[in-house]
Amino acid sequence: MSVQHKELGFLSLGPHGFHRVAYTLWGEAAAKRSVLCVHGLTRNSRDFDFLAADLAQDPDSDFRVACPDLPGRGHSHWLSDPADYALPQYMSDMTAMIARLGVEQVDWVGTSLGGLIGMSLAALPNSPIRSLVINDIGPFVPNEALKRIGQYVGHSEEFASYESLKTYLMNVHATFGPISDEHWDHLCRHSGHQNADGSWRLHYDPAIAVAFRQAANQDIDLWPLWEQVTCPVLILRGEESDILTRDTAYQMLERGPAAELIEFPSTGHAPSLMEEAQIEAIKSWLRTVSR
DSSP states (O other): OOSOEEEEEEEEEETTEEEEEEEEEESOTTOSEEEEEEOOTTOOGGGGHHHHHHHHTOTTTOEEEEEEOOTTBTTSOOOSSGGGOSHHHHHHHHHHHHHHHTOSOEEEEEETHHHHHHHHHHTSTTOSEEEEEEESOOSEEOHHHHHHHHTTTTOOOOBSSHHHHHHHHHHHTGGGOSOOHHHHHHHHHHHEEEOTTSOEEESBOTTHHHHHHHHTTSOEEOHHHHTTOOSOEEEEEETTOSSSOHHHHHHHHHSSSOEEEEEETTOOSOOOSOSHHHHHHHHHHHHHHTO
16 A cells, blocks of 8 residues: 555534544545545444555546545544434535535445445435445345344443454454455554553444444335436445345346446455455446546
8 A cells, every 4th residue: 555645534514513524535636536435334434445545546547535434433523412323414424525525526435334325325316426336235234134233333342452352353344254464454453442541442432323223123125215326336245245135236236227246255244345356346347437
């Protein structure tokens, strides 16, 4: 990752005041295309470092890449009311993110929750979403899969050492698929925050679990939303995923926007987007739709 990046931020408005949204920016301001990469429920912007660095230095593409921390994650502010950790606020924050970039259109890469946010924005009239890559999420998510995630989201216990934090994260995210030791260490270090006494905690607000667990009481069914999307879509799926089932993925090819599907073996929810084959799949597709 020799390409330079900047850690920046801006103020965004919510129902209970302003909050800071942090983001990492890769590439040059003069780039012809802007890519916005948005992470999953308990994750953060640094999940995309390897993808963003590759895109930003690809001589055949000319991309600038912005990777925000959703509120309550990473270096963004925690929200005062847990009920605000929901799609309307995330959509508002990401609209402000696009305005911050000074562009009218972006190519969107979203993992899980990040994909839902992208799909929700892409379904609206006059959407700034030029193309959409959705990583292991779709318009239908079974209740049982949501309950599984609900078992670990909101973990608030502290870890005595970095090694214990890493062991926990590697267990929780084992379904990310084959990941190198270098990538695991990168993922884990950016997923934790070290306290003054040397202990570690997860780098997100445990209160994000409140709204999620309420929503997890039933299936997520957003088929009408999916059918309103008009931009080209690349669907990424872990072959063992319980969040984006094979049946749902194949239905997505038959309904709604023009879409392509790529499945990654030995992977569940969700592909890490750190491995070379996954990065190349996204890069090749973005090159095609950017012409």
